[in-house]
Amino acid sequence: MGIIRSTLILSVLIIIVLIISNISARKSFFKREQSTRINCFPESTSQFSNFSKQSCLARNCLFDDEADSNTFQCYLSPNYGYILQDSPELISNGLRLKLKRNTAVNSLFQQPIENVLLDVQYYTNDIIRFKLYDADNKRYEVPIPLKPSSEKVSLPQYQFSYSSDSSRDNILSFSIKRQDDQSVLFDTSLGGLVLNNQFLQIVTRLQSPHVYGFGENNHDTLKHNVQERKSWGIFARDQGLSFRKSYG
Amino acid sequence: MKIVFFLGTNWDTNSNHYGSHPFYLVMEQVANSNEIPSGRMHGVLLLNSNAMDYSFEPTPSLTIRTIGGILDFFVFLGPKPEQVIEQYTWLVGRTILPPYWSLGFQLSRWDYSNLTHMQHIVQRNRDAGVPLDVQYADIDYMEAEKDFTVDSKNFRGLKEYFSQLNNEGVRTIVILDPGAIDDQTKYAPTIEGIQKDVFIKWTDGKTLMKGSCWPGDVFFPGRIFSIRKEMEFLFFYYIDFFTKRAQDWWSKWIKDFRNNISFDGLWIDMNEPGNFSF
Numbered sequence: 001m002g003i004i005r006s007t008l009i010l011s012v013l014i015i016i017v018l019i020i021s022n023i024s025a026r027k028s029f030f031k032r033e034q035s036t037r038i039n040c041f042p043e044s045t046s047q048f049s050n051f052s053k054q055s056c057l058a059r060n061c062l063f064d065d066e067a068d069s070n071t072f073q074c075y076l077s078p079n080y081g082y083i084l085q086d087s088p089e090l091i092s093n094g095l096r097l098k099l100k101r102n103t104a105v106n107s108l109f110q111q112p113i114e115n116v117l118l119d120v121q122y123y124t125n126d127i128i129r130f131k132l133y134d135a136d137n138k139r140y141e142v143p144i145p146l147k148p149s150s151e152k153v154s155l156p157q158y159q160f161s162y163s164s165d166s167s168r169d170n171i172l173s174f175s176i177k178r179q180d181d182q183s184v185l186f187d188t189s190l191g192g193l194v195l196n197n198q199f200l201q202i203v204t205r206l207q208s209p210h211v212y213g214f215g216e217n218n219h220d221t222l223k224h225n226v227q228e229r230k231s232w233g234i235f236a237r238d239q240g241l242s243f244r245k246s247y248g
Numbered sequence: 249m250k251i252v253f254f255l256g257t258n259w260d261t262n263s264n265h266y267g268s269h270p271f272y273l274v275m276e277q278v279a280n281s282n283e284i285p286s287g288r289m290h291g292v293l294l295l296n297s298n299a300m301d302y303s304f305e306p307t308p309s310l311t312i313r314t315i316g317g318i319l320d321f322f323v324f325l326g327p328k329p330e331q332v333i334e335q336y337t338w339l340v341g342r343t344i345l346p347p348y349w350s351l352g353f354q355l356s357r358w359d360y361s362n363l364t365h366m367q368h369i370v371q372r373n374r375d376a377g378v379p380l381d382v383q384y385a386d387i388d389y390m391e392a393e394k395d396f397t398v399d400s401k402n403f404r405g406l407k408e409y410f411s412q413l414n415n416e417g418v419r420t421i422v423i424l425d426p427g428a429i430d431d432q433t434k435y436a437p438t439i440e441g442i443q444k445d446v447f448i449k450w451t452d453g454k455t456l457m458k459g460s461c462w463p464g465d466v467f468f469p470g471r472i473f474s475i476r477k478e479m480e481f482l483f484f485y486y487i488d489f490f491t492k493r494a495q496d497w498w499s500k501w502i503k504d505f506r507n508n509i510s511f512d513g514l515w516i517d518m519n520e521p522g523n524f525s526f
Binding site: 124 | 276285300304307315319322323335520
């Protein structure tokens, strides 16, 4: 009797432990999933936004009824993106990847770009260029003169790689690493690549939170705060400062 | 008058400003180190001139969105911070070295009613012992705020006054608003500009893109934007500076203008480009 009782207690305990660990595993999965969501309604806090569950779903995004303020309630399907077609083609000092939009997920906006080329160019030993553009239609490119690339790149500091995620409809992601210490500088594995006629978005992991630059905007600090969910505009604008005293 | 003593002005917005610089830098961290900077840096340029925005996530990650063009990126591997900037400016062009005198004391304001007024303010500063290295002329000096003109009534003698300032060791700067008014009968820069095809057109490749700026007017009816009541409002064409023909046209008119008035520098204003219509 004693043995049976203690076995019963032990089994119950094991079951409880299993349930709890299962819950916490699921919790940490959700936490991870929540923290890497790609915002599908960046304008939701704007006074001009018509954010609602309905408008989120109408954009073919996912809606989380239980989302708290630490995560995005309206977010992009993890399978949103582009799929590699054929094997890459070698071009001078680089390679060309032919991509097709994953049509299993409907586009956020109208006029999605269905066929895309990703050209990777080893520009110099210290500079790598990559370019995502419409394979079928010419689009505007900034006509400023740039220093031409090296004819031969013999000792690149970088390494370009790509992969297809079989758990996410085989969507493609790519990364740029430092050759010597393998630090990942650019990495699109979070997803979020959206290419439409009037909406182009790319998401990259950052090697560290120590980010500087972009402009011109008002900043309180030179270093950006990656904890802060603010969006910053870049579009030259004649912005009066109401004749207040300034720095200079 | 604008106050020129230093003050750490705290703007509480993150609004966009005059320039467009889709370029960022990351100070890398030592692997598995809890964000300890490694001293190595890389930079990333998105070569795209459309309106865009960017935001961060604590992951840490960066999201960039733009409304046109293509996603054309350059990654600069440094690894020293100064090497990143060196590689970036090697690609897009080095920053100009400003002339030594431009680091001096400068007197600039809008709304000098006439030359006497300008002379009075210059004298007042000198009397007060304020050093003066550079004197500016804002749009007031122009005839109805048209580029390459001098108001023959209120600013008669500006040429002689600027030569005098030059002789006294003061440099001079005049303003130009890079656009041309919609006067196709009398205003020579516009007439020639149309002949030489220097203005920006709409996507039909024919219609000139009209905005309004100094001495501008509104583009859409119903939103009259009155800057100065006595001003005659006119439409304005934008110059396509990416073309060589526009660059040639613009430099030719500047050279010609320099025969009428001496200046050591140009203040290019409203070049975002500004448009009062919006």
